[in-house]
Amino acid sequence: MKLNERSVAHYATCDSPPDKTGFLFKKGERNTAYHRRWFVLKGNMLFYFEERDSREPIGVIVLEGCTVELCESAEEFAFAVKFDCAKARVYKMASDSQVAMESWVKALSRASFDYMRLVVKELERQLEEIQEAAGGSCVGAAVGGMQGRPKLSRRNQVARSRSGASSSSSSSSSLSSSSSAPPMLVPFSAQKSSQDEVQLVSGCSKENGVAWSKPPVALANGFVEGGSSCVAWEGCADPGSSTVIGYGAEGVRAPPVPPRRKGASLESPVCPGTVCFSKLHDWYGKEVEDLRMQWLQSQ
């Protein structure tokens, strides 16, 4: 089967920030020795390089649908990435410390597109609730550049970047404005860009000592004409800030059940359509907990 490998390799090395990087030992397929490789996790793709400064990855492991487990191995701090398909290869890896192993296991087990999608849907739902509770009155203030924007719950118009910074030719638009769009609001805001037609919203607002940057413009897959491929990260970074505020726990609310996807099975944590976000999240958390217990018991 073909894959657009050059572009996939480009994704590995482009300046979108990775979710995790580090050295791991990977067991070879034919040569069963462990080789030290530099790993870069982006989204649901785990790339590996011969060296940290290699320009191109040797390979990639598509992580969608995988599970991550501790494995029995002569190697310390070993774990395995497994798939549910027939004759799937088991990717055995080893880290060089307990902490690093746990960190990788956690990162890899939550790397799927489906997990991200669930979290996004959950936040989208929460935001709608807040909007509706507030009577829609406070919408739009943070969303720069679009005046008179109706409530987020009205989905007829997907936000279109006013700047026209979408890179397509003038007669075509690379953002869809279909009214039948699935409920995914396209966030937009101004942001510093060499394209500059985008309005600039003043800086970052600070609350409780935390800088919450204005949301970035989302264009077709983050593409900005002529500029960096990472709209999201330019101009929004505030390296000195912590992005987590400690709040008193309020107790977890179970979210309402989202519509079930056609053909999806109900209960698998790695299958699309797991209906309850809270439950799914518990599964992921439990996986990590189980691994921790296993490791402790094996000591």
Added chain:
Amino acid sequence: MISIPCVSASVMRFNEKELVFLSRQPSEMAAELGMRGPKKGDVVKRRLVKLVVNFLFYFRTDEEEPIGALLLEQCKVERENSQSFSIAFLDEAERKYLFECDSEEQCGEWIDCIVKASYEFMRKNLIFYRTEIHRLTGKDPLEQYGISDETRFQISNGLQLTPGDTSSL
């Protein structure tokens, strides 16, 4: 895994079996479309095109195993005319994959779905919602799920590291 001994450009390995398995999972969108590859001389052929997570698989219409897959990250989707759209990747923007639909509406739906089918796109949405909810409520919505610290959800630099994380740049 594919590993082709080669003298010139190196081929990047990928877990093909697992990707083929993924192509059989429930999809966001699937339809028979005309598809033309990016190379000069490529012609339009009828293909079953299927969108699963951030991959676009394409099959010969009567076959179970896909001919190929396109990872939909760092790409640009454009309407070419009323019924066709193209996908091009940022590293080779002149090479376009062309898709011909049966109607303007169908074309619009595909463009919409593909734009939203990237992990990076979802990440931006998430950051937007997180920021907005915080702005409106003063609370971090990820806190209650204990995932506020995850790198992939960070507002600013994607490499937000917690103490003790040794696998860092």
